[in-house]
Amino acid sequence: MNITYIEKLRNVIAIKGSNLVAGLDTDLLKIPRIFANFSNPVLEFNKCVITATKDIVAGYKINTAFYEAIGVKGAEALEKTVKFIPDDMIKICDAKRGDIGNTSEMYARAYFDNLSFDSITFSPYMGRDSIQPFLSRPGKLVYVLIRTSNSGSGDVQMLKLEGKERLYERIAADYRKWFQEEIGFVIGANHTEDIKNYTESADIPLLIPGIGAQGNELEALMRNIRNNLFLINSSRSIIYPAGKINNKGEFISKIAENTLKINTEINKFKVF
């Protein structure tokens, strides 16, 4: 019998003692020189990151943009990176897709059927039928963009509706009403009030980007998380260690050290 996404999530969080996901936003122009001579530098870099972190994190969030930016090599790196991640870990496709039914079906085929991601991030502007193909696959979950961490996130998300609620509040309520526990929310680490409200009111799985390089305070965030279904993503603070890297061993050890430090902090500040 297949387990649900939420069961898989609970299991891996408990086993690893971690609510952290490593964001594989691997930029070919930023990875250390030691990877330059491999036939697929991005793939080799990712394998090292996974080796360094697989016992410390709950899973991985892969941002498809970084792979699309390098074409065929990127598609290859993406496919082989996902395969390299142990099966019991959470694999999130951070693609922010959302399109008419037959196109969303293609995205579901790409990321759920072929690449075996467990979940995908989804942009809600096109409405109900644009999310359905993702939800018709058992054992998967869709993280709907609610409140993002970027500087312009308020431009649209904070618009006030007729009944005085904000657009993002309405989107959260509507999608939750339509799809119940098949969906989770993306809420940026800087929106601590929202994180508190949503984790207090129901067991909604949250995906929380925006700590580290995006610069929000971990302690303030942790004080406001009230259930244990959250995942915090960290990309740049994990995968780009400071200083010169001389070899793979050194790289793996620095990455592991960074990751352990962030994970320890998260666990230290947990309030439940």
Added chain:
Amino acid sequence: MNITYIEKLRNVIAIKGSNLVAGLDTDLLKIPRIFANFSNPVLEFNKCVITATKDIVAGYKINTAFYEAIGVKGAEALEKTVKFIPDDMIKICDAKRGDIGNTSEMYARAYFDNLSFDSITFSPYMGRDSIQPFLSRPGKLVYVLIRTSNSGSGDVQMLKLEGKERLYERIAADYRKWFQEEIGFVIGANHTEDIKNYTESADIPLLIPGIGAQGNELEALMRNIRNNLFLINSSRSIIYPAGKINNKGEFISKIAENTLKINTEINKFKVF
């Protein structure tokens, strides 16, 4: 000196006598058997479609989902398909992207810098900084999703704001205010009132999907278009001709016939 997107658009519409773009939503599972033995069937199919249509259409809209669905082969087909399109034609990347700044930068690198698309479709939920990387490239244009053609499009887009306007109207007004003529709009063929309003009030380039397989009436649409910067997309009605296909020549001739028929109808019903 580089020309702007709008200049390129005006030129190609005038030269080809066409406001039609062919949508290369090429589904590996649907293409005729005659392509099965090529090393990259989707690419070979696309080349035939382009050969058949390049003198009849203004350009091509490529829906990235269909390429992502087939992994590495898809990335290769995408890259080589774009290169196969003549330079003077409009190449639209229908990707509906929109993410935080550094991620949108990667998408811009992928689709504008590397693959030389002229424009991209954009999902507006994440706000101003999520569109900026696309706009920092000269000669490009971003088509912002305003009113889409799918059945669930009203779920979010039609929400009423405080001042009684609809969400999509506000998004259209705001993005236009922020970015002027660097952006165009995506409006589905079924929303004829909106198409009339927006094409009457200003020279906003429109990308109009939803005729043909999505089943909206061409005449009703054409009566409501009031400027000549629009592009109508047709995918399934062009690329999947009825009946058995025995060879490439037959395929090319049927595709050309379909395309010419649609283009003739568009031109017949033009009211300006």
